[in-house]
Amino acid sequence: MDPDPDPLLTIGEFAARARLSPKALRLYDRLGLLAPAYVDGATGYRYYRTAQVEDARTVVLLRRLGMPLAEIAGVVGLDGERAALAVAAYWAGVEERHAEQRTLAGYLRGRLSGRGSAMHETYQKDFPIEIVDVPEQYVISETRHLLAEELPVWIDASTRRLEEAAEAECGGAAGAPLVIYHSDVTQDSDGPAEACVPVRDAAAARAWAQAAGRQRGVDSRVEPAHRLAFTRITKAQVSYPQILAAFQAVEDWASREGLTITGPCREIYFAEWETTGPDDEVCDVAFPVSR
The missing domain is CATH 1.10.1660.10 (Multidrug-efflux Transporter Regulator; Chain: A; Domain 2)
Incomplete structure (x- = not known):
């Protein structure tokens, strides 16, 4: 044997x-x-x-x-191929978390070092500011009171709902989705926040909002023409609280330039979230401004 x-x-x-x-x-x-x-x-x-x-x-x-x-x-x-895919998915998550922590560490260094010339130079380097004029838009929106940790899931879900409604009932989307913060959204303060999608057919949007009966805070309205001061950030920088550094950079720049902030801050999402990596630019952080 x-x-x-x-x-x-x-x-x-x-x-x-x-x-x-x-x-x-x-x-x-x-x-x-x-x-x-x-x-x-x-x-x-x-x-x-x-x-x-x-x-x-x-x-x-x-x-x-x-x-x-x-x-x-x-x-x-798992078998070989599925095991390899599982490792790849795990490591992609690790890299995303590390990118978020890297930007958070930079934000904390800035806060702890004070608000002198070093802070100003860091903001200039990390968050270059631009100005753009935005025409009047008609938007459909969804407003919710929620805390910072609830934002990522809600932004994704509400934006998808609004984009689907725009395509199906409001003549299509006319611009990138945005989130407007009408009051602070932090770990302790619940906003409210308003997710918006610009649409092509204002009359159809009004009918859609009326039929929705304001469920889930749904509405439609005119977003007036305005001038925006903004900085463009990566997917990793979107995470709270490191995104606060970008908002702070825009506010400080507007103050130095003698501009008045005329409306609530906002995030404009111009890239497809699911197909972008942590270092890809996905969002403009902005304030309406005037002289």
Whole structure:
């Protein structure tokens, strides 16, 4: 009889080959990451196959990547291609979080260093300001009182609802969606915020808003012509509270230029959120201004 081509290894032998401690192997077994091939019912001794060495090393590499054990359990249960896609998705999330933390660290450095010339130079470099004249627009909108942590989900959902309504019932969208903050939205202050989509057919928009019966704060209105001072920011910089640095930069610039802020601040989303990366420009942070 041919010998077993993949003989059982004791936990000590397997640990040496996999460059893991027996304690780590017992933890991985308990969490469902790497179960032994056989457990002796009488002694409780664990035995592994040599073919499992590669699985053990994969777990180690995923841990070095910083992946939580709960996520590793999902990855090791997948076939090769799906496992590779899962790792790619995890790392994309890590890079996005790091980009957000990088911009937040920059914002905090600016705040902590004071508001002298160094702060002014940082704002000039990081947030160049431009001016644009915006014509009168008719918009459909949705207004909600909510806190800062609720904003990302609400902005995405409300914008999608409004864009669908614009295309289906209001002659199509006539410009990029925007969010107007009529009062502070922070961790403690709930706004309100107003999501808007410019539309082509004002009469149809009025009929749509009336039929909606102002549900979910739905309305339609004229957004008057105005001049905007704005700075363009990346997807990573959109996250709260680092986005506050961009608003502060526009406010400070307007003050230095002798301009008066004439309306509430706003974010204008000109890029498709789902297809952009953390370092792609996606949003204009703006204030209406006049002399």
